Amino acid sequence: xxxxxxxxxxxxxxxxxxxxxxxxxxxxxxxxxxxxxxxxxxxxxxxxxxxxxxxxxxxxxxxxxxxxxxxxxxxxxxxxxxxxxxxxxxxxxxxxxxxxxxxxxxxxxxxxxx
Amino acid sequence: xxxxxxxxxxxxxxxxxxxxxxxxxxxxxxxxxxxxxxxxxxxxxxxxxxxxxxxxxxxxxxxxxxxxxxxxxxxxxxxxxxxxxxxxxxxxxxxxxxxxxxxxxxxxxxxxxx
Numbered sequence: 001x002x003x004x005x006x007x008x009x010x011x012x013x014x015x016x017x018x019x020x021x022x023x024x025x026x027x028x029x030x031x032x033x034x035x036x037x038x039x040x041x042x043x044x045x046x047x048x049x050x051x052x053x054x055x056x057x058x059x060x061x062x063x064x065x066x067x068x069x070x071x072x073x074x075x076x077x078x079x080x081x082x083x084x085x086x087x088x089x090x091x092x093x094x095x096x097x098x099x100x101x102x103x104x105x106x107x108x109x110x111x112x113x114x
Numbered sequence: 115x116x117x118x119x120x121x122x123x124x125x126x127x128x129x130x131x132x133x134x135x136x137x138x139x140x141x142x143x144x145x146x147x148x149x150x151x152x153x154x155x156x157x158x159x160x161x162x163x164x165x166x167x168x169x170x171x172x173x174x175x176x177x178x179x180x181x182x183x184x185x186x187x188x189x190x191x192x193x194x195x196x197x198x199x200x201x202x203x204x205x206x207x208x209x210x211x212x213x214x215x216x217x218x219x220x221x222x223x224x225x226x227x228x
Binding site for chain 2: 030031033041042043044045048050088090092101102103104105106107
């Protein structure tokens with residue numbers, strides 16, 4: 001079963017605009033991670049935010065985490081055509097320690113047009 | 115390190131045949147995951163191992179699926195007999211067994227059962 005649900009399912013923006021994707025999850029977590037998948041390829045890790053963190057930045061990426069609402073958001077600023085991909089959130093539940101599994105959400109397909 | 119290596123990249127087989135997918139995790143990573151990705155069901159966790167031991171196989175769809183990890187550098191996912199509904203992309207991922215670490219994905223095996 002999937003732990004997370006991303007919203008929206010699909011997003012189309014123009015180059016230079018910001019893209020915001022949201023993720024909701026169900027159980028308590030150790031951390032939440034965001035991954036990117038280009039068409040036909042494997043997933044690539046973007047950023048990890050721990051359960052005791054509220055915001056994290058990495059280049060043009062900004063991630064927020066609200067554990068009280070069990071939700072996270074990924075903001076990509078000044079988007080580029082090369083950002084076109086699917087984006088997934090993944091959660092590591094807090095009840096399984098360091099050997100925790102990663103459960104992925106349904107993903108958001110981002111299309112950035114010139 | 116060459117990353118997580120999966121083979122084959124593509125597999126086309128007839129219904130009823132046995133299919134074996136292979137994965138070589140990154141050296142030193144003690145956790146290994148098998149995922150299945152389809153348009154309808156998204157990215158599903160099938161099974162994961164920690165130190166070569168299966169920890170959670172609740173995602174394995176049915177008895178036709180089996181997974182092994184005979185040593186730290188090799189895992190297999192076997193489907194016997196295969197059915198058309200097994201057609202999907204199967205991903206292997208590995209990560210170190212420490213808290214708050216990312217997973218590294220292989221390029222996947224695209225399985226088509228006709």
